[in-house]
Amino acid sequence: MTETHSEEAPSFEADPFEKRWMVISLGLLIAFMLTVTIAGFALGFQVPGSETRVDPRTVADSAPWSEPGLRDRGNGEYDAYVISKQYTFDPRTITVPVGSAVTFFLTSTDVQHGFKLQNTNVNMQVVPGEVSKLTVEFDEAGEFDYICNEFCGAGHAVMSGSVVVEAEAGGA
C-alpha cells in the first residue's frame, strides 16, 4: 500500500476545486474578522475589560461599595454599583428615567456570579477580586430584569433584580 515508491517527488498538491474552496474559506473567515473588527472598534461595541482589582474579603467595607446603588453624574448619566453575593444582588431594584446612560459596576464578595441585563447587550462575568464594567442606554421605558447567569450554589436560580426605566424624569 504505502511501501510502493513512485517516481514522482513528494510535493504539496491540492485538487483545483480544493484550492478554490481554500480561497473561499479564507475569504469568508477574513470577512468575519473584518466584521468583528469594525463592530468592535469603529461602531464601539464594548466588552468588559480589565478594571481595578479589589479584595473580595473587605471590598464591601469602604466606598463606593459600602453603599451600593445609583450615583447621578448629571446629564442623564448614572453609575450603578451592584454587589453580587449568594443569592442576591444589592441593590435588587434600580430606578432611572428613560434616556439614561447607566454604567454598571459589579463585584462579588463570595463566589463567581453572572450579570445579564435581559434584552440589552449587558452580560458580564462577576468575579471575586475584579470589577466588571459596562454601559447601557435605556431608550425605552419598562422593566429590565437582571439575572445571575453563572452557577453560584444551591440558590442560584432565585438570584435576580430589575432596572425600572420610568417614562418621566425623576427616578433615581
Next chain:
Amino acid sequence: MLTQESVYEVTQQDRRFVGAHLLVAIAALSVGSLFGPLQAFEWSGLDLYGLLEPIGLGDYYKGLTIHGVLNALVWTTFFITGFFTLVMIAGLKRPLRYPGLNRAGFYTMVVGLVMAAIPILTGAASVLYTFYPPLQASWAFYLGLTLVVVGSWIEGYGFYLTMAEWRRDNPHTRSPFIVLAALITMVMWQIATLGIAVEILTMLLPAALGLIDGTDPELGRTLFWFTGHPLVYFWLLPAYLSWYGMLPKQAGGKLFSDTLARLAFWLFLLLSIPVGFHHQFADPGVPVGWKYIHSILTYGVAFPSMLTLFTVVASLEYAARKRGGQGLLGWIRALPWGNPVVSAQLLAGILFMFGGIGGITNASYSVNLVIHNTAWVPGHFHLTVASAVTLSFFGISYWLIPYVTGKPLWKEKWATVVNWTWFVGMMIFSNAMHVLGLLGAPRRTELGQAPYVPDEWSGHLFRMSVGGAILLVGVALFVVIAARTAFQKERFGPGEGVEFPIAVSMRDPQLTPLWLDRFKPWLIATVVLIVVAYGPQLFEQFSNASFNSPPISP
C-alpha cells in the same frame, strides 16, 4: 483479518485492553445520560428530582455535575484512549512497545475516576465540570480528575514510544495517516492540559487541603480555558480521524487527499490552544486587546474545519459515485445509509455543520455577549461534543465492539434507529436551546425555581424537553445494543469478523511532503504561538495574582 501485508495480528490481550476502555466509557455514558432529560424536564415544569431524593440524587446541581463529568469528560476520554490504542496497534501493525506502561495509564485513569466519583455522589463536589474557584469541592474530586488526566498522558507516552520504534524501523516511509492523527491529538492534549494542571496543583488542591487561604478566581478562569477550548478539539479530532481515515473506506471509497488531511490536523495542533480568551469575552480582568487577538485566532482554527468539510465530502462523493450515485446532490442517496457505522457518522457531520456555524457566532468578540452563559451555549456544544463526537463514537462502536469482542453487532437495524433517533432528538433539543439562549434563558440554572421566566419561553422549554426525552430513548437503545453485543454468547464463525477500517488515499502518501509528517517544525510553531498569544497575559496575571478569595462550598 487485517490487510494482506499484515505481519502482526491484533492479539486477544490487545482487544481485551481496548474493550476495558470501552466498558468504562459506555458505563459512564449510561449513567451520565440519565441526568440530561431530568434537567430538561425540570426546565419545562416537570420536576422529577423529588423521586430521586430517597437515593440521594435529588439535587439538580449534583445531577448536572454528574451529567457534565461523566458525559463530557469520562465517556470521551476513555473512549478516545481505547480507540487510539487500537489505531496505534492496527495502524502501525505492531504491538505497543511497553504494554505495561499503557496499562498503568489506564488503571491510573480508573483510580482517578473512582476517587472523583465518591465526592460527586456524596454531594461534596457539586461544582459542575468547570469547577470555577472559589467554589470548593472535596480534595478527592480534584485529585481524581488530575489522575484521569495524568493517566491519559501516560497512555500517550506509550503511544509516542511505540511510534518512535516504528520510525526507527521505517525511516523513509510516511507514517500512516490515522496514527499521525492520533498522535497529534495526544500531543495537543498534553500541551493543553498544562493549564488545568497548574490551576489544580497551585490553587484548587492546596485550597481544598487547607494549605492556602484562598485562590485568584480570574487567574483560575484563564488557566481553565487554556485547557477548556483545546479540550473540545481533544473530543472532536478522534471523530475527524474516523471521518478522514475510516469513513471513506466504510462508504466504499478512498480518502480524497492525504496531504490536506495531515495539514488539517497540524493546523489543529497549532491553533487549538491560543484561543481560550474567546471563552472569557465577558470576563473582567482580561484586557480587551487580548480578547480581540484570541477572537481573530479563533477564526483561524475554523479554517482546518473548513478543509475537513471539503475533503470528507469529496471522499464521500467519490464513494457514492463509485456505487452508482448520480446528479449534483443525488449521489448523497447512493451512500450506504443502511450501514449504521456510516449513517451515524454522516448524521454526526450534518449536525456538526450547524454546530460550526454557531461556533463562529460564539467566537465573535462582540456578538458573544448576546449568548454568553445562556442556554445557547449548551445548545451549541450538544451539536459538537454530544453530536459530532458522540454520534460518531456510536458509529465507531458498531464495528469496534464486534472487533474487540469477536461477536457480531446485535440487531444492526436497531443501530440505525439509534442514529436517527439521536439526530431528530438533537435537532429539536438544540434548536430550542439556541432560541432560548437568544431570548435570555441562563444556562446551568434550576430554571423551575427562577422568578423571572417569561411566558414566551414556555413553548421552547416544552420543545426542548421533548427533544431531551427522544435523546434518552436513543442513548438507552445504544447502551442496550452495546451491552447485548458484548455479552451475547454468539461469536463470529471462522472466516467471519470485522476488518479494521483504513481508507486508502487517492494519491500515494509517499508523495505527501515530508514537512507534513514531522513533529518538530509544528511543535516549535505551536509553542511559539502559545507564548505570543498567552505569554504576556499569563505573566501579567501571575505577577498580579492575589490568592485572597476564600474557598466556599456550594
